[in-house]
Amino acid sequence: HVQLVESGGGSAQPGGSLGLSCVVSGYAERHNCMAWFRQPPGQERVAVAATYRSGGGTWYGSPVKGRFTISHDNAKNTAYLQMNSLQPEDTAMYYCAAVRCTLSTGLRISNYYAWGQGTQVTVS
Numbered sequence: 001h002v003q004l005v006e007s008g009g010g011s012a013q014p015g016g017s018l019g020l021s022c023v024v025s026g027y028a029e030r031h032n033c034m035a036w037f038r039q040p041p042g043q044e045r046v047a048v049a050a051t052y053r054s055g056g057g058t059w060y061g062s063p064v065k066g067r068f069t070i071s072h073d074n075a076k077n078t079a080y081l082q083m084n085s086l087q088p089e090d091t092a093m094y095y096c097a098a099v100r101c102t103l104s105t106g107l108r109i110s111n112y113y114a115w116g117q118g119t120q121v122t123v124s
Helices: none
Strands: 003-008 010-012 018-025 033-039 046-052 058-060 068-073 078-083 092-102 108-115 119-123
Touching: 003 092, 003 108, 003 119, 018 033, 018 092, 018 119, 033 068, 033 078, 046 068, 046 078, 046 092, 058 068, 078 092
Parallel strands: 010 119
Antiparallel strands: 003 018, 018 078, 033 046, 033 092, 046 058, 068 078, 092 108, 092 119
């Protein structure tokens, strides 16, 4: 099975930058994507970015498009989320997820294999 360990996050001022990392261990045959979700206090968890593990496609939610960048390093088996031009509304708990997805017509997730433990991002 797949396990995920997140690191990064913390606090930033509006306009600042933060980076998140998610190390993947284990194996699931149909695990082809990494995704980042966020959950503000009292709200639902929503996807903000996703990428194929092999490259070749990314997806971003509208609120973060142009400011966040998702990437995956196959050699290190690590997913990253670089967050620039941060705003107070980006404040949330951020989670990485190992999923099976397609990105050709938006983000479509058909299976979830694992979640990271979550890391707090606070912008103020």
